[in-house]
Amino acid sequence: MKRLGFIIIELIICVQILCAQSYYDLVIIGGNPGGIMAAISAAKLGQTSVILERTEYIGGLPANGLGATDIATRNATTGLFKDFVDRVYQYYVSTYGEKSSQVQLCSNGYHFEPSVATTVFQDMIAEHKDKITILTMRQFDSDPNNLIVKDNKISKIIVTNRITGDKEIYEGSVFLDATYEGDLGAAAGVPFRVGREGKDEFNEPGAGRVYKYWGGIEGEGSTFQGDNAVQAYNYRLCLTNNPKNRVLFQKPKNYNREEYASIINDVWTGRNTDKAMQSITQKMMEENKISIQKGNESKLPGDKWGIAKATNIVHLPNMKSDANNQHGVFVSTDLPEENWPWPTSSWEWRDKFAKRLREYTEGLFYFIQNDPELPDQFIQNTREWGLAKDEYTDNGNFPRQVYVREGRRFEGLYFFTAHDALPVSIGSRPPIHQQSITASHYALDSHAVRKREEGRIHLDGFLSYPTAVYTVPFGVMVPKSVDNLLLPVPVSGSHIGFSTLRMEPCWMAIGQAAGITASISIQDKVKVQNINIQKLQDYLIDQNATLIYYKDVNVSSEDFRMVQYMGLKGYLPDWEACLNDPIDKETFNAWMKLSGMNLDYTSGKVTRKDILYKIYQFLRSNE
Structure with a gap:
């Protein structure tokens, strides 16, 4: 009788799941910008998508405080990302x-309030409402039992409706993991990495355990050995110094003053982690303390004062700011070490950490605004700032989502390392990937992996190294196995390689490429690994994506398509195409050899553009 009862319960559960079953061309886990852009680019090609978002809101980090866009060369990444930026500006x-x-402070659309980002994403999706379905409060748990794989293809996934508690089944032709953590890819058995590679594996700058002043060179204690450390997470706060829209920080329930006590000496002496500290003596810090005791601000080189000692401030419209972790100090809004389990943990664990991180952050600001051992003038400065009252009104004006800088990193068809973003020689480009799906540009940039350690010049792993505009190959988002799965957010790369790919503009661009890849896979009935790359690139250019960056030819140029094609084929390796320059004999001969064509050289009478178009038409006609 007891066994019969179990069978009846199982049948009821099965009926509930079957009733909630739905089919879409694309099933996307994660409503962050990468997932959103995938759905939009697929919709433009006629495909239907469902975005299954765990929280109540879509938009990911740009809708949760990351209002200062992380991109070093703005024209490098275009496509749907640039569409987003232009809509913000408008x-x-x-x-x-x-x-x-407000227009001036929005910096041509690259700086925005969280609520504006949410509005723009919603508007972009609404234009394709017949093709895109958004379902919030849908949780996918990274468990192989929550998906069905047949013949190396995912046929169904099971998610939990967090409102009703019911299980729901979603079927699709292609599945996309747009989570910051990589939960779907892991459940599907795709190999992944968590932690840091050592320098011995790929010979990357900044690999392994590294201590360096901010902007300085590697210092004492650096071993460059790999480990399981994950770079720190934080909340990107939306702060304001507008008294009419400001909510001051209150002491959190689990306030622990000792977590912040070391800040006191840093404030009084001016100690910081900037490379300027290399020339600072103990005497200079003592003199700085005496000056502060007299009511002055810190005058020590590299030191921050007031609110900037705790958080980095980038101004946004309407007297708001994107408040990120301060890279020049030992204690800020990041909470290293405690987040290491996040990438592979359950949502139950993640929710507990998110609460802990919120209380830690609230405690930090309460400390700098109230602790009696801090200088009065320092406290006065910090009390000018508080949470923006008109943001996140249902969450105590606090961001709803943790800034997960790095989760699982998968091992795909192409494994991206630092060398893919570094010039092959001084002044030249990084390697050009013929299968490029976007150009991108940001530093090799990782936050700390460990808390403050006695005697160290900075936090372990907090680093930045310059790069040049690079190309992102198709293979970073494609697993070697599982024929209908794409990974546009938890992409394939080393810790250092991933540290530049992990910026939202790049994720948006990869998401756009993933949506098109899925569409081609469906239309041509091929595995995602086997789609026609040239067809993908043509569609991307149709959607105004930049695949290889040139200083003198952008998306508005009539020659853009030709230059993109010829650049990836190796004809234009420099930063400028110089289309209107006369072609010299050396270049002419090199292009003839590369193309297999046989044309006559006429000195000074033909431009580079003339010859390029002849070769372009020849190559395209022979595809």
Whole structure:
């Protein structure tokens, strides 16, 4: 009788799941910008998508405080990301007027308030409402039992409706893991990495255990050995110094003053982690302390004062800011070490850490605004700032999502390392990938993996190294196995390689490419690994994506498509195409050899553009 009861319960569960079953061309786990852009680019090609988002809101980090866009060369990444940026700009123009301070502070659309990012994403999706379905409060747990794989293809996944508690089944032709953690890919058995590679594996700058002043060279204690350490997470706060819209920080329930006590000496002496500290003596710090005791601010080189000692401030429209971790100090909004389990943990564990991180952050600001051992003038400065009252009104004005800088990193068709973002020689480009799906540009940039350690010049793993505009190959988002799975966010790469790919503009661009890849896979009935790359690149260019960056030819140029094609084929390895320059004999001969064509050289009478178009037409006609 007891066994019969179990069978009846199992049958009820099966009926509940079957009733909730749905089919879409693309099933996307994660409503962050990478997932959103995948759905939009697929919709443009006629495919239907469902975005299954665990929280109540879509938009990922740009909708949760990351309002200062992380991109070093703005024209490098275009496509749907640039569409997003342009819409942000137009929002501020239409709302406040072209000459308003809001328009000026939005920096051509690259700086924005969280609520504006949410609005723009919703508007972009609404234009394809017949093709895109958004379902929030849907949780996918990274368990092989939550998906069905047949003949090396995912046929169904099971998610939990967090409102009802019911299990729901979603079927699709292609599945996309757009989670910051890589939960779907892991459940599907795709090999992944967590932690840091040692320098001995790929010979990357900054690999393994590294201590360096910010902007300085590697220092004492650096072993460059790999480990399981994960770079720190934080919340990107939306702060304001507008008294009418400011909410001051309150002491959190589990406040622990000792977590922040070391800040006191740092404030009084001016000790910091900037490379300027290399020339600072103990005497200079003592003199700085005496000056502060007299009511002055710190005058020590590299030191920050007031609110900037705890958080990095980038100003946004309407007297708001993107408040990130301060890289020049030992204690800020990052919480290293405690986040290491996050990538592979359950959502139950992650939710507990998210609460812990929130209380830690609230405690930090309460400390700097109230602790009696801090200088009065320091406290006065910090008390000018608080949470923006009109953001996250249902969450105590606090961001709803943890900034997960790095989760699982999968091992795909191409494994991206630092060398893919570094020039092959001084002044030249990084390696050009013929299968490029976007150009991108940001530093090799990792936050700390360990808390403050006695005697160290900075936190372990907190580093940045310059790069040049690079190309991102198709293979970073494609697993070697599982024929209908794409990984546009938890992409394939080393810790250092991933540290530049992990910026939202790049994730948006990879998401756009993933949506098109899925569409081609469905239309041509081929594995995602076997799609026609040239077809993908043509569609991307149709959607204004930049695959290889040139300083003198952008998406608005009539020659853009040709230059993109010829650049990836190796004809234009320099930073400028110089289309209107006369072609010299050396270049002419090199192009003839590369193309297999046989043309006559006429000195000074033909431009580079003339010859390029002839070769372009020849190559395209022979594809």
